[in-house]
Amino acid sequence: MNDMPRLGGEISPRRLQIFWAVAHVGSMTKAAKMLGVTQPSLSQQLSSLEASVGYPLFERRSNAMHLTELGITLLPKAEHVLRSLQELEDEVAQGSGAPRHTVRIAGATSAMRTIVPPALLAIGRSLPNLDFDLHEGSPGEALDLLYARRVNLGILAAAAAMELSAGFQQTTIHEDPYVLIVPDEIDLGDVGDPVRELSPGNLHLLNSTVQFVYGTQHTRLIQDWYDAVLPNNRVTARARSFELAIEMVRHRLGVCVAPALSVAGNGGSKGLRVYHTGLEARRVAAIYPSQYRRQEPYAQLIDQLESAGSRIELPACEPIPPFVAAVTGHRRT
Missing domain, CATH: 3.40.190.10 (Periplasmic binding protein-like II)
Known part of the structure; x- marks a missing residue:
């Protein structure tokens, strides 16, 4: 392992998110697109994180980013921190008494246009303080947004997510011939x-x-x-x-x-x-952080998606x- 001078500095949630995104897609260009930042900014944040821990987290080879031994060790710890922060943000939003709570959903066009609208209509009757931010896109785009914590749920073909990232699970909402x-x-x-x-x-x-x-x-x-x-x-x-x-x-x-x-x-x-x-x-599935299955409003939304999927008239x-x-x-x- 190459030495790097320990410069100290902040290990922030944003830098951990960037580390996770680069590790997930293996490219700074793709990670920057996933997170909605410029590549120079992402590169600077990643370099600052490596300086903070004192050693390289990636080896740069043929325009691809490969985790070092230290990177492999730190990745599950970073995932745990990011997951805990997401849980904290959700709990604060639930208990803050805020007038609105935004749920972000990304998914394939067919499911977003047929299954999602009746599910949102149903949950809106019981939880009127919700609003929704919806993204149509390819399965890969939906997964990237989900794993980068930019959306709360992904709606896509289960085959597109055969190996879910740690901390996520799926629920089948429709069988589509x-x-x-x-x-x-x-x-x-x-x-x-x-x-x-x-x-x-x-x-x-x-x-x-x-x-x-x-x-x-x-x-x-x-x-x-x-x-x-x-x-x-x-x-x-x-x-x-x-x-x-x-x-x-x-x-x-x-x-x-x-x-x-x-x-x-x-x-x-x-x-x-x-x-x-x-x-x-x-098989069309809702994919989400594992804790959402027991946490409102997400648990109720997943139930409504299952219900809407079972009622779709093909x-x-x-x-x-x-x-x-x-x-x-x-x-x-």
Whole structure:
């Protein structure tokens, strides 16, 4: 371990938060974006923290930040301090008699537009002094905001948070089936062989796929499904949200596989036909600091999110097309 002169100084919560963020994402650029600060400011604060402890906390290698032995030792202690400070702030807010209390939520567009509004309406009746700060974004953005303590809850697909950071837990609020979405002129209800039974124009549309881009695991799962049921498929567009992919289908640019919830939160199935796929459903979860499960108003909000998720009306979905059922082995239900 390289020596660094001990200059003393303050080990502040903000510097610990910066240390945690850099350790979490492995990059000062990404950590600065996560925390909403400039990179020079973040770098200065991190250097000051290292000077305070007297030794480097990171090794800089190939534009990536790797924890030193001391950094590895201090990280769980920093997490404990940050978690305790969050608990203290929540308790002070509860007991201060303040007229308003802001709850910050970040999550995927489909869940934020369908599950969150009825949950907030319900909790607002019993806790009228709450207000809400809402952020739509990718699963990665929601997790970054949550782990940086800039939001209180994240609402996203559980698969996007397979390994939760220490001190966080999740509650499933909705089971969301993946569906095949096609322009409404393509009727697949009795199609056993698309090549023989569809018109050339509709066959071309069916083989044109609009894909949602997030994570190699998800992309590979969907592409494997396309390759099995539509061997001649080709990607015509890539989108960073399911909602945009669905709009591309609505404008006859191709077909897509997306969660049914994203159809419900994007104008419904007008201009579309929606079919079951047989793929495993997406599990939508609320992710939050562990203490929130027993602490108001968060405990009640999580309950309301579960309740709202169970009441969501998904778009009418037609049975698996015969040619899909023949390949996947699923019954037409």
